[in-house]
Amino acid sequence: MTWLATAPAHAQGPRVALTAAQLAVVINDDEPxxxxxxxxxRKARAIPAANMIHVRIPGRPRKLDAEKFDAxxxxxxxxxxxxxxxxxMVWTAPYAVECxxxxxxxxxxxxxxxxxxSCNPSKPSPYFNALSRQPMSDFKMRISMQLPTESVAAGEALIDRGVIAGFAQPAATAYFLQTSDAARSSRARNFPRSGVLAQxxxxxxxxQADSLEHVSDIIVYQTGRDFVPKLETLKFLPGALADHLTSLGGDLLGGYQMSSLKWLDAGATASYGSVSEPCNYWQKFPHSTVLxxxxxxxxxxxxxxxxxxAWPAQGVFIGEPLAAPYVR
Structure with a gap:
């Protein structure tokens, strides 16, 4: 299975997945x-009551300044x-702090x-390609994600997909597309080789393709485009991860390029995108083989x-965090 070879992994840790007891859920009481x-x-994942945190963020700003973020x-x-x-964090906005x-x-x-x-290299993450299952204990960092709230129905469906992912392991395909957009295909060097992992x-x-169409077995879909076409023809399996390398996919409500929210709307369970111009360093986007x-x-x-x-400063992680289709 040489196609699954990765960069050296770091930091040994317990071999159990993150659990609901280790996850805090932050709610904005100013947003219904x-x-x-x-x-x-809380109910879907049996989150302990003590882990439910309430804050107030009036006005749903897209961006916070440093002072408001610190508070x-x-x-x-x-x-x-x-x-x-x-x-x-259970909200769509805010999703940025400065850049x-x-x-x-x-x-x-x-x-x-x-x-x-913002095109400079950013701070490296010590958690990159780590074996650790306890980021706070091992690296003094609590990893975080946002659960979008544009629609209650869509949010509930997203949560349900994450929960369902842990109960079955259907036959699935991971798709990695090197597109005709050369600048946005900079991480193609990190794509795994085609192959089958039977177990x-x-x-x-x-x-090498600009898009997928009429595919119904997606567990991973990564590509490089400013807008990804034909998402409405696709079926994502519960727990699917999907993202596109482009400058502003993480500007969730921006509209200049395709928002990462579109992946969740199409049926993916988690995604990623940058909130400010990162230039096309592969280190600022998910490394396909490591992911x-x-x-x-x-x-x-x-x-x-x-x-x-490797360099996540500009990237926002969104979706249902506890989805784990391969935990068994």
């Missing part, structure tokens, strides 16, 4: 959808016990120096996605 979906998630982070952290390894994503600023701290030139019932297809390998090891969606990005 956040309150409703937070409660739905929000302090408010959240003051309510977390040492057992909490990850944080889920950083909210999830990266929360987990790694604000990289303010990057904002003078996981997984086929890997690395292709797939970590997911197949039984990592949850939040763990696999965070472990796949």
């Amino acid at each position: 959808n956040s309150v409703e979906l937070g409660e739905y998630y 929000l982070k302090a408010q959240i952290d003051a309510k977390l016990g040492p057992e909490i390894q990850a944080v889920l 950083n994503s909210l999830t990266a600023a929360y987990t790694l701290g604000l990289d303010a120096g990057l904002c003078s030139n 996981k019932k997984l086929t890997v297809k690395t292709m 797939l390998t970590q997911y197949l090891r039984g990592n949850t969606a939040i763990e696999a996605y965070w472990k796949s990005v």
Whole structure:
């Protein structure tokens, strides 16, 4: 299985996936959808009551300044016990802090120096391609993700997909597309080789194509486009991960390029995108082989996605964090 070879993994840790008891859920009491979906998630994942955190963020701003972010982070952290390894923020906006994503600023701290030139390299993540299952214990960082709240019905369906992912392992395919957009195909060098992993019932297809169409077995879909066509023809399996390398996929409500929210709308369970111009460093986007390998090891969606990005300062992680189709 040489097609699953990865960069050297770091930090040994317990071989169990992140659990509901290790996840804090943060609800914005100023947003009704956040309150409703937070409660739905608590019940769906049996989140301990002590792990439910309430804050107030009026006005749903897309971006926070450093001062408001520091106050929000302090408010959240003051309510977390040492057992909490990850944080889920139940809202779509805010999703940025200055030129950083909210999830990266929360987990790694604000990289303010990057904002003078967002095309510069950003702070490396010590969690990149780690074997650790306890990021707070091992690296003093709580990984984070956002659960979008644009629609209660869509949010509930997303949560349901994440939960269902842990109960069955259907035959699936991971698709990696090198498109005609050369600049946005910079991570093609990191694509795994095509092949079959029979014990996981997984086929890997690395292709030269601009899009997929009428495919119904997707567990991973990664491509490089500013807008990804034909999503309405696709079927994503529960727990599917999907993202596109482009400058502003993480500008969730921006509209200049395709928002990463479109992947969730199409049926994916988690995604990633950058909130400010990153230039096309592959290190600022999910490393395809690392992402797939970590997911197949039984990592949850939040763990696999965070472990796949070497320089995550500008990238926002969205979706249902505890989805783990390969945990068994």
